[in-house]
Amino acid sequence: MPVSLVTTLALMSLTTAQGDTSNTADALRIEIEAMRAAYDVSGLAVSIVDGDAVVLSEGFGAYDSGLVSERTQCGLFSATKALTAFTLADLAEDGAIDLDAPLGSVLPDSPEDWRDIPLWRLYNHTSGIAMIVNQEAFGAIAEDPEGDNAAIYEVVRTQPLDFEPGAHSRYQQSGYAIAEMIAEARLGQTWPALVAHHLTGPAGAADTVYGPLSDGSKTVPMIASAGGYLTTAADMAALFQALNAERIMDRTALTDRLSDPRYIQDGYGLGLIINEVNGEVTLGHRGGGARANLRYAPNSGVGVMACTDQVGNRELTIHVADMVMNALLTGEAPRPHIASLLYASDDATAGTLVRLFEAEWSDSDTRYGFGGAEAVINAMGYDRLADSPDEARMLFELNARTYPDSANVWDSLADAQLALGEDAAALESMRRALDLQPGNPYFQGRVAEHAPD
Incomplete structure (x- = not known):
């Protein structure tokens, strides 16, 4: 370095x-x-x-x-949801949106099993409303210049819930399309206009815009609250300053709203x-x-x-x-992340990467951070799995030593062991994964598939 x-x-x-x-x-x-x-x-x-x-x-x-x-300008993609959260907090503080309102009161023609779902569940992915973006119908809506959130609503309203509201948190975009449709109908403005009025306008962030509108590729905003915004480093600096100076809303109220434990499940809140x-x-x-x-x-x-x-x-x-x-x-x-040391190594063999990692892991004065290192090592292992399964195994074994309570690392190690013909060892790794997550149907299926008759 x-x-x-x-x-x-x-x-x-x-x-x-x-x-x-x-x-x-x-x-x-x-x-x-x-x-x-x-x-x-x-x-x-x-x-x-x-x-x-x-x-x-x-x-x-x-x-x-x-x-x-x-x-x-660069794309925010799903990081757009952070802009939505700040906008939503201000709308709720102003009384323009009631996050606790049941869908039956704000969407009168909603299906019966939706009617008691509070609006906030659409924003934290716990509503159970069916996923849309993986359906063939979504492609047709996305390609239609007039396709909008109402078209998405007409598709998902006929489908059963994926799960009981509040039972799970499953990342998806259908809820955002419906919540956006509700907000636009009640407030009489498009979602990008609401963001401009409540967030980017007060911040002076004029280059933070909904991308499809700025490049003319689509005339109707669709799920603009979930993705599609462009921004710049200068605009984001201005936005953070505006939040700090309370030009958006009172910062204590913002904090209380967005970190309210009622709205948080599995580490995910209101967007x-x-x-x-x-x-x-x-x-x-x-x-x-x-x-x-x-x-x-x-x-x-x-x-x-x-x-x-x-x-x-x-x-x-x-x-x-x-x-x-x-x-x-x-x-x-x-x-810097430990990945910096590993990616910068002139010798990218698994043995060298393992030694570099373990030397820093055991050093109390290490200059590196390790948050998310399990995923980095896992990715490095899979990069090598097809061509060098023995190298992949070394990296997966490192993960198993470092993060022995992670079911995923044992499952990955099993993949390398299978590739090397070590079927008995692979089955043992699969069983370790299942022991850590006994209710996981994927791990249950793997053990059943590879266990001897």
């Missing part, structure tokens, strides 16, 4: 001593650029805000369209993934296969957004946002 831990710590200590965000920006900029190179991502835009100060708002490298600047960093709640969403990630800590006023146009980005935006949040909320030096 091009910067030492001593250098980084020095930069951070200067920040503490001088109260100057420029040193924090320097430390973060160095680490972000090093991570971008290690992850082999060509272009990245990042905005970071701490209170009323913009710590960093700039581009790194280039997209396919050219050099990235703080004014270069937001809820995490905790250093004892503080952080709100946000990712999207586009990790092409975008947005995180906001409302109590401290720390916000970060990272986006790229690169599909194969190895979750760089996730790891950058985690690094920034941890650094600013703990006051410690920025700690």
Whole structure:
């Protein structure tokens, strides 16, 4: 890596001593650029805000369209839901939307088994309403220039619930289409117009727009609350500042609304993934296969957004946002993800990667963060499974040693063992996975398939 831990710590200590965000920006900029190179991502835009100060708002490298600047637009994809959450909180605070209203009262022709579902369940994926985007009918609606949320509603209203409301949280978009249709009908404005009025307008974020409308590819907004927004690093910095300055709504009310445990199930709230960093709640969403990630800590006023146009980005935006949040909320030096060390290694053999990982894992003074490392190692293993199953097995075994309570790592190890003809060992790994998740039908099926008669 091009910067030492001593250098980084020095930069951070200067920040503490001088109260100057420029040193924090320097430390973060160095680490972000090093991570971008290690992850082999060509272009990245990042905005970071701490209170009323913009710590960093700039581009790194280039997209396919050219050099990235703080004014270069990038897609938010499903991270759009964070914009929806902020807008929704303000609408609810104004009394324009009643999140507790049952669907029967706001959608009079709704099916009988929908009528008692509160509106908020449409936003946290617990309504049980049937999935739409994996149905053939959705493709026809999406391609129709006049296709809209009402057309989606007409499809799903005839279908049974996928599950009892509140029994599960299953990520899907049907609820957003219906909630958006309800809001637009009751308030007399399109969802993009509501976002502009309640969020991006007060923030002065004029380049944050619903993409299909901006490029003319579709004249009717559809599920604009769930995805499709474009933004820039400069706009997101302005948005975080507006939230902190309470130009959107009272920040305590925003925090209370969006972190209300009534609305949270399986770590997901009103269009937001809820995490905790250093004892503080952080709100946000990712999207586009990790092409975008947005995180906001409302109590401290720390916000970060990272986006790229690169599909194969190895979750760089996730790891950058985690690094920034941890650094600013703990006051410690920025700690890049352990994946940075592994991806940057000149020797990419499994044995070398295992040794690098375990050396840092066992070092109490390691400069790396390990959040989500299980998924990184798992992905590295599957990258090698077809051509080098023995290498894949080494990486899956590392995961099993490091995360022995994860059913998924044992299931992955079984795949490598099967590829190597180690059927008995594979069955034992499958049984370990099933022991950890005894009710999982997938693991039950695998054990039944491979167990001897």
